Amino acid sequence: MRATRWVRGASLAAVVAMTGGLAACSSAPPLFSKDGRPTTLVQCPAGSDNCEQQAQAMCGGTFDTLRVTTDNGVRSLLYACRTK
Template identity: 60%
Template sequence: MKRSLSSFARRAGATLALGAVAALSGCSSSAPLFLSDGRATTLVQCPAGSDSCSQQANASCGGAFDVVRQSIESGTLNLIYACRAK
């Protein structure tokens, strides 16, 4: 009985680990896109009408960033930005 419980626990742990890897792979993002000058771009999403996208870009870039593209879809602001060279 002891042996079958330990093998069951091992299999359950392996199944959970595989499930976690599969779940995380669904959340992964693609590689960043680069501008012609070599700067990486970043996409942030926030509720339309709030300034949290700009705040995130500001914090990430240390203040200065360029908006590459922005759009609003279903009440969500999609902001693609690139940090300015320091």
């Protein structure tokens, strides 16, 4: 009886985890730019240049902005580092 409860609980946990994983995949930005460079999404408060500062620091210099959105006071920047 105990083993059956454990299996049911584990099965439910697995289903919940897989559902959450699928939900995350549906709204994720593309992993690569059109020319094959990896992309990164950063978020910062709307009205600040913190997103650009983060991108510049991560790229060690220049980057290409692929998409910028603002929602509920949060600015999202999708970028790809330029090749050196």
